[in-house]
Amino acid sequence: MAARTPEPDFRARTVRALLLSRELDHNRRRVGLSTRQAASGMDMSPAMLNRVMTGRRLPTALEVGGLCALFDVPAERRPVLYALAREGDRTQWLTHHDPGDPDRFAVLRELHAVAESITGYDTATLPLALRTADYHRAVLAATGAAPTARGPDRVEAYTAHYVHAHALRAPWVDPAVMTAQLARLRDDRRLRVLPDRTPPPAAHPFQVITTRHFPPVVFFDLGAATLLLELDAAAPHLAALRAVERGALSVGETRAFLDDLLFSR
Template identity: 30%
Template sequence: MSAKNPTTIPRRQLGRQLREMRQGAGLSIADAARLIERGAGTLQRLEKGENPRIRLLDIEALCRLYDASAEKVEALKALAREGDERARPVDERVWWHRFDDLIPDDFETYMSLEAAAAQVIMYQPDVVPGIIQTADYARALERVFFDSDSPMDLEQRIQVRMQRQTAITRRLAPVDVDLLVDESVIRRVAGNGKVMAAQLRKLADTPPNVRVRVLPFNAGFPLGCAPGPFVMLRFPIDSNTKEPVEPTTVYVESYGSRLYYDRTDIVDRYVAAHEQLGCVALSETDSKYLLRQVAKEFEA
């Protein structure tokens, strides 16, 4: 990634959306650029998230060309404003948004990044991550968090959660997952003992592309602090450039906010943290044994 013109999360998300819309319209980059009277190189940089100067007029013209809905137009313009470096310090590489901000729910920034990733590296200190939850475990959590949902709405949320998991089970290029979970994850009850037993057995019986290790209580605090949950997303290598199609991105979610980082020094810090935690975690074999033992305890 060029230090002079780094790619940011909003620009990458904007570019991905525009590329999918163009492909859905059956247009080449050259055709789309010609129809909005812009250069093909300009549109290509926009789709790759490499253009630090984004014209809202271009976004509006492309949306008209692709017959986008009014809601999608506003969502893309919001991303364009976030991604335009003229609106913020040039060295700022963090994109923050709250649950109720400009980006509509159906934009699902993290889910699109996760689906596009080649590898997902996770640390979870308190809950099984959604990409590997059972339906009953997810239902036990969502029923409390979305306590005003109708039964139908709740089930739709569960279906979305289950759909995410196709990323690790698909036949073509399934996502590689490296998951570290704290021992508290496997002992804190969601739902009841039956729900927990099934969830732990799922963690113990993952496909070969999913590596699960448990950080035991007796490991103490390997980092000297509690880092909180985090996810690192690594992307496929471009066959022409031999570089990742997008820079490694760190995703941090708390109770009321989501943070995305792709600045190299911040990413490196999380890489080092994951390595330190991994050094004191149980092996995959020992983790599977512990998961099955605790599942038996819940069943009893």
């Protein structure tokens, strides 16, 4: 059997360029056009269109309009694509939201859709992907957050969740609810506990998201805002995550820690 030819590692220039190219290419395939056919329809060379479709070249506003028409992009999505192209060279997203805004995690949802791995760090509470329904309701009640604040977690894409030990004690959660939550966590090998002596690497929960065609990005949930960092701005937080990995309990030690908590309840 012949060896498979490796897929070219085309790197999008920014996260905005990645998301723009992904949505355009999705719509191209939806209407059944090849790249060559689309290039012909746009009076562009296939090579130039390929650079747009891989995020290596940002299209002009005129080209975005032409591609939206050619690919029959839904009208409500077109302003989003224009904005991605217009701001395509920006490398940080700080977006202020109402805590109950259903679009609060829109960018995160799109990144999760293309993620190859997601590593999460949480400070005072458990990550959304690991919560039982009762524990999640307890968090909402304690924090006053709106139910729509629940994030778009792709559970299967997570490779590790790092959680501080004090988040697993949570005296403000009903004991029966917390016991059921701990029992559920016991068999999840992605959970890694940071001992109490470990200094927190950040004041807010964050995720490191890796995709095939872009360096890892860091997403912070700041409560009233969300922050996405990429390229050089992400580097200090990637280093902090490596320190967390070194300081965390092993999978076996984490399970023993959970057993001790359950036994002591």
